[in-house]
Amino acid sequence: MNRATAQAEKIGPRRSVLSDETYEMVKAMIFSHEIAPGQRVNIDALSLRLGVSQTPIREALARLESDGLIAKEPLKGYSATNLLTVKEFDDLFRFRLLIEPWAAEQAAKNISNTGKAAIRAEMLIAKEALKFDSNSKIEALTEHDARFHTLITQLSGNASLAQSFERTHCHLHLFRLFVANQKNLIEATDRPQFVQELFEQYYQSGSGQLAIKQHNEIARAIIGGEQKIARQAMHDHIESSLKRFSPAAEAINEL
Amino acid sequence: MNRATAQAEKIGPRRSVLSDETYEMVKAMIFSHEIAPGQRVNIDALSLRLGVSQTPIREALARLESDGLIAKEPLKGYSATNLLTVKEFDDLFRFRLLIEPWAAEQAAKNISNTGKAAIRAEMLIAKEALKFDSNSKIEALTEHDARFHTLITQLSGNASLAQSFERTHCHLHLFRLFVANQKNLIEATDRPQFVQELFEQYYQSGSGQLAIKQHNEIARAIIGGEQKIARQAMHDHIESSLKRFSPAAEAINEL
DNA sequence: TATGCTCTAATCCTATAGGATTTTAAAGGG
DNA sequence: CCCTTTAAAATCCTATAGGATTAGAGCATA
Incomplete structure (x- = not known):
């Protein structure tokens, strides 16, 4: 009893x-x-x-x-493990460029109703996240980004690919770069100007909206079953992301 | 002391x-x-x-x-875990087709002298392995195959890709399919004829030579720095491999 | 026959002790 | 003052026993 x-x-x-x-x-x-x-x-x-x-x-x-x-x-x-070196960072994005555009294409090819619903739901969350302020926004957007890309690799229907993407833990690595940069800003205000700009430009204002906009394009293409467009949109998104985060990796590696 | x-x-x-x-x-x-x-x-x-x-x-x-x-x-x-289902088997090879041809291309692009030596050494081992008889030959060839593909993903210079390939454990999965088929043959000699043929045709006689021949073509292209040829040769090799092993996966799944 | 209970076995988790190895610090010699 | 050797502390790794929880089998009862 x-x-x-x-x-x-x-x-x-x-x-x-x-x-x-x-x-x-x-x-x-x-x-x-x-x-x-x-x-x-x-x-x-x-x-x-x-x-x-x-x-x-x-x-x-x-x-x-x-x-x-x-x-x-x-x-x-x-x-x-240490933060990503520039080389590792580059390798990671090269790898993503190899698998994710194909995943998006396959997702568009095989899209089901439940898949469509899942994508729409995720994009709704993202829309809400944009309303948050500074830090919680960044966190929410990071989490959305992780779920979005994971979702698409899963919708590709290829288990090997989805698992392989999962294990890159790319969002964790990117977020760690972000936190490291942020810490440096706090602890050393005499850093070169470009790090300041980096923070403002790549993490704060416009960046969130841009990523969401690109996600929306990918989502639309996949839901519409437009394989080529989905592939291209994902490719462009990752390249854009590479350019956005690259200075963050370089800044850390130069310390 | x-x-x-x-x-x-x-x-x-x-x-x-x-x-x-x-x-x-x-x-x-x-x-x-x-x-x-x-x-x-x-x-x-x-x-x-x-x-x-x-x-x-x-x-x-x-x-x-x-x-x-x-x-x-x-x-x-x-x-x-259970043996690969046909779907998982297919996913795995689709994934390999996505990353390994690119890896071969990059390896050809970045090939160094130590890289050349490593490839030549591995191909020498393969040549020796062909002289073995039946079972030990199969084992030696499987091990060579694993090392060869791993080597090329490493020579691609992309750490993410190499690690990702490593974690597919594809050769382990393929070998398990082989062992399962072999066991079936021993324990049930009244299996359909095609399984018998499968064993003879795909694991024994000509298959070993064919794989080694394709490896040699890939090796030559990479050592020669011919990117496009290396890429294509790797693509063809994996597709050939897919066709060779596919019946093995199907036979097991039909039990 | 179907349902519910008890009991056993398996598994997970904890706790703790001791051997092995590395790191740290101190003492002694140059 | 600096370097080498030695000793001690810290940490990791292994081993073993036992409590707690769960799954599953067997049995009794409606």
């Missing part, structure tokens, strides 16, 4: 296992620079911090290592 | 950590059907079988899950 009662008193039965939750928590910590790039990750400390034992921590870290978010040096320990 | 001596008396200092070795061991067990597709993977049993404690087993399984080789059902346990 009292056992059942005790269980009912909890917020509810645990659905996912502890290691999965831990994985998400640690990923979020990396996302938000609570674990900074390059920083050592102490298992004991994490264990205390998250209130779980070492076992789930280890499983989460093993998965994160497989994802390329955490690096493991045998007998030394784990540490968060 | 005696500590140094004791260390020297061992076969050598352990380079990699136990969890890494465990990862490779379990992967090999999946590779060879010692852990059959769909079979449950018991942590305790593995722990006894490999002579290591649960901790490294858990880490290895977490990574294998991330690789898509093992599936985890929360609070139920791990199990090896």
Whole structure:
């Protein structure tokens, strides 16, 4: 009796296992620079911090290592991977240019009613996100961007491709670049002018609208089943995105 | 003193950590059907079988899950993933057609002397492997194939692409299909004739030579810096490979 | 026969101790 | 003052036992 009662008193039965939750928590910590790039990750400390034992921590870290978010040096320990170098940044976008336009084309080819609904719903969220102010807007837009691109790779119907895109974790990497730049702005106001401009120009005002506009074009093409247009629109969008974020990567690498 | 001596008396200092070795061991067990597709993977049993404690087993399984080789059902346990369905098989090759021809083109563009040497060395190994008999030949050729394609994705210079290819584990999946077919042949000699033919035709006699011939063409083009030819040769090779293996996937799925 | 309960087995998670390795710091010699 | 050697601390990695929770089988009852 009292056992059942005790269980009912909890917020509810645990659905996912502890290691999965831990994985998400640690990923979020990396996302938000609570674990900074390059920083050592102490298992004991994490264990205390998250209130779980070492076992789930280890499983989460093993998965994160497989994802390329955490690096493991045998007998030394784990540490968060560094920010993308310019080369890695470029490779990432080259890779995206290889797979995402094709994904958009296939999505347009195979689009279903549920697919259309999913795209429309996502674009509605984006429209709402534009109304937010500064920081929460950036966060909301980043999340929308991640979901939008993930959705299209899934709608391509190719599981290998979708999984491969997922594992690039490109939005996490881009967001980390953003946070790093932001931190630099706060901590060092005597930075070159161009970093200031970078922040204003590429993250704040016009950039959000531009990305959403491009997303809308892609969405329209896919929903309309126009394969070639969808492909081209996605290609242009990624190239535009590359140009927008490139200075961010370069600025960090020059420090 | 005696500590140094004791260390020297061992076969050598352990380079990699136990969890890494465990990862490779379990992967090999999946590779060879010692852990059959769909079979449950018991942590305790593995722990006894490999002579290591649960901790490294858990880490290895977490990574294998991330690789898509093992599936985890929360609070139920791990199990090896099933063989590729025809759809997954098709997706995988479609994805390879997307990235590998481009990789070959880039490899031709950026080829260095060390790159040339690596390709030549790999093709020499392949030449030797052709001399082996039946089963060991197939194994040697599979391993060569894996190394060859991995090498080219690495020579593309694009880290994202190389990593993405690596994580498809395509050769492991293809080899599992092969083993499954072979097992069927042994255990059920009354299978339709076409499976017999499949085995003879696609795995044994001419197939090895054909793949090596195509590899040689790709190798020549890359070493010669002929981008377009390298691209086309890789494209044709993968399509040829798709046609060769496709019946294997279909035969298994029809069981 | 179908439903509900109990019990067993399996699995996940925790806790803790000890060996192995690296890093840090200090002491001594040049 | 600086460098090398040595010792100690910190950290990682492994091993093992046991509690908590869940899934599934077997059995009783309507």
